[in-house]
Amino acid sequence: MRRSEIRDHLLETALRLFNQHGYHATGVDLIIAEAGVAKTTLYRHFETKEDLILAALERRDEEDRNAMRAFVEQHASDLVERLLVTFDFLETTFRDKQFRGCIFVSAAGEHKDTVNAVFRAAVMHKRLVIAYFEELAHAARFAEPKRIATEINLLHEGAMAVAQMTRIAEPARQAKRMAGQLLAAEERSPSAPGEDAGRRTQAS
Amino acid sequence: MRRSEIRDHLLETALRLFNQHGYHATGVDLIIAEAGVAKTTLYRHFETKEDLILAALERRDEEDRNAMRAFVEQHASDLVERLLVTFDFLETTFRDKQFRGCIFVSAAGEHKDTVNAVFRAAVMHKRLVIAYFEELAHAARFAEPKRIATEINLLHEGAMAVAQMTRIAEPARQAKRMAGQLLAAEERSPSAPGEDAGRRTQAS
């Protein structure tokens, strides 16, 4: 393994173990054993365990949001559908046998103090996800994209919490149906000519 | 303090600390220090720390569901409103300065294995909450009370997850508005004469 790969390998190993057992329950001894590196190596790349957690969350934050963007682009139909397709992405994450709940919610749940760096990193991820939803809602010409974004986010969070307990993918589909029904009643400004060609007719 | 009160006092102290710091981060030494009892006393009442966690969750499960039932009874208007009033109850819990997220979700997040006793206790709580929602949905004569119950629950979970991060009460109101909009579109069987007198007219 090349030197530059070790840091990535450590982050991936740590993320897998944090997801599997949680943050406090995952000791650095287990991480280095699973990663196959010496303890000195870990502490050369990360000052403390908290630094490792923060780096892991940052990495996963980018991965997750990039994956969702890519999924939406690939499955994009009309602009309203894009918001609903995010629930299909959610469903794919639930179908992963390794899914054990949102790692950012778990991170905030194990580091409950609002001034804690891990808690703030989790909050930052959620803010960026909501910003993406707002971007989609704005593109779909909803009258109140900020409100729409937080509603979609609330449904995402609900689906993840339910799926964490039940370990089934159905909550993603249920949340999608609920979102579809709510969005159908929302006001949208008229689309410009040639844009948003395939959108469904809204009862406005 | 009378003998019989010690167990209750221990459970209350443990619940407070679990809510404040999480389960793994709360050691038994801290619990006994805060409760002001000797270690021997704790281990006379509970065989292990896990037993203490399980007893604390059971206690909180009953407390929470009884409190919700009482709140709904007290604020009951018509039968549909009862489902929406559960979100007002949720809002009161969010307004508590000590709110740091649902302790059952946190418990499941720190004990992610589905065969773990703590995980199962958390799941059991959620099942009982959903059963209560179904009871309300059935009384309100919704055509599909089971589906309605899981939808209400998904909105509750979403609101709790968002409130855990933002530490504001608004998600409860937002979830209530979403629930109201969804329920307004649901089919209900006609009410028997004299029953459900104050219900709003539905567009059925």
Place this chain on the structure above:
DNA sequence: GCAAAACGATACAGATCGGTATACTTCTTT
């Protein structure tokens, strides 16, 4: 090719973990 940096392996420090043992005191019950 050589110096510097990074690596692995191991041992260890100091704190904390859950849980037990012991000895003495206080309460409760009959």
Place this chain on the structure above:
DNA sequence: AAAGAAGTATACCGATCTGTATCGTTTTGC
């Protein structure tokens, strides 16, 4: 009032925690 149960206080157990020190080996960059 006596006895047994339950309380306090303290010391301790072995395991595990995060993090550091040491030292010999390998890899990298110039």
